[in-house]
Amino acid sequence: MKFQGVLFFPVTPFAADGSLDEERLAQHIDSGVAAGAGGVFVACGTGEFHALTSEEIERATRVAVGTTAGRVPVLAAAGGPTPVARDQAARVARAGADGILLLPPYLVTSPQRGLVRYVEEVTAASEVPVVFYQRGTARLTTETAAEIAALPKVAGLKDGLGDIERMHRIVRAVRAVPGGADFQFFNGLPTAEMTAPAYKGVGVELYSSAVFAFAPEIALAFHRALAEDDQARIDTLLDEFYGPLVRLRDQVPGYAVALVKAGVALRGLDVGGVRAPLLDPTPEHVARLAKLIDHGLEVAGA
Template sequence: MKFQGVLFFPVTPFAPDGSLDEELLAQHIASGVDAGAGGVFVACGTGEFHALAPDELERATRVAVETTAGRVPVLAAAGGPAPVARDHAVRVARAGADGLLLLPPYLVTAPQRGLVRYVEEVTAATDLPVVFYQRGTARLSAATAAEIAALPKVVGLKDGLGDLERMHRIVRAVRAGEGEDFQFFNGLPTAEMTAPAYRGIGVDLYSSAVFAFAPEIALAFHRALADGDRALVTRLLDGFYGPLVELRDEVPGYAVALVKAGVTIRGLDVGGVRAPLLDPTPEHLARLAELIDRGLEAVAA
């Protein structure tokens, strides 16, 4: 399973009564795939994995699989305590996903050997290819990353720490054992801000939350980065992505809430976020709408 292009992390729409809205999710995913997504990662971080019941995770995955109809790979999340993550893995496979994004266990800080054990136990519950997400309490050494990458079902590693020196050591160690086929992903919030730096250490793939609400901007940035169009990259970083990050950092949880609000601003009312997150204030919504307009203007220019 090889990924190319912009990776789409859809939001999870909720109906007015708070339930999962499968019809809106299908519309959201279909529009993203039609726009040119290289892969769909459903019910992951941007999709409020932390707030979904297991059956909602399974239903959302099934919607994504049916909507994409094999046009692009579909991965869904699993994580938390090992027994829960194994249950997630079974559900995601049953729903027809092509792979699994394995999030780290919560609350505890594990030794390196414990992280390997966690991945071994979860991957034993599924035949699906697995991408491991390094973030939070799961901080891998280069040696541990190489050991996890060597597990039969692990095909990728996504970084959510942003420690470039650590990540560079990991890339070198894994490549030495697994070669160029193993895939690395930049998984930081608003990953475009760090995409140029990650490319410098051999990590070209990244998750784009912006693609969920402004695929025109996300695709233009991705093309400009690949083509070496520094003028457009700089224009978008300075005029859109940088101010978006400043707004994002004003309230914890806005890395998700702003994305969901952006989808609604662009015409698909996907509802608000679930607790413990909060929806953006009217002032912040106005700033977000202005930023989207600014980004679209920069692309058009």
């Protein structure tokens, strides 16, 4: 399970009655794959994993697997309490996912050995590979990261902390062990393009792009510029689109998801609103987002 290119984290559409809208999810995923996604991570952070039932995660995974039809890898999320995460892992494997994005344990702060135990117990629930998401309550030491990376079903580590120095040490430690050269690292910060150049500098070139969900033209333009070390184009996109987007995102907690859903709707696919405890963007903020998208598309040459 190897990734390249822009990684697509689709939103989870909801119908007017609040239920999972499988038809619109299929449309959303199909358009993303057609646009050039390098992988689909369904029912994950941007897909409101926190607000989905395990049954909905399984259904969303089936939709993603059926829609992609083997064109790109499909991963789905599991996480939270160990029994719940194990059940979710078994469900998404049964639904045909190529892998699992394993989110941290719920609420508690655990010792490092407890984090290893958590990964061991969840990975035992299925045979598919796992990418472990370091964020929130899961802050790995260099030694723990290397131990988790050495587990037979762990194929990658996604970072949501933003501690570049810690991540640099982790990358170097994992790369130094047998088989470490093939291990995959991901930048999982919100609006990851803002930090992608820094992560690339420490050997982490893969990143999740929320922008790809509503403006793949912009996300792909940035990805090409990064791959080609086109610093002028990188700076222009950061200054004129991504930076203003982050300033808007930071206006309200939860906008890292809610703005993405609004962006998808602005581009022509009604995916409904967000579930509690998040809130949909205000009309003023949606209008600002619309102008940002228009300008971003112009800057990207789309």
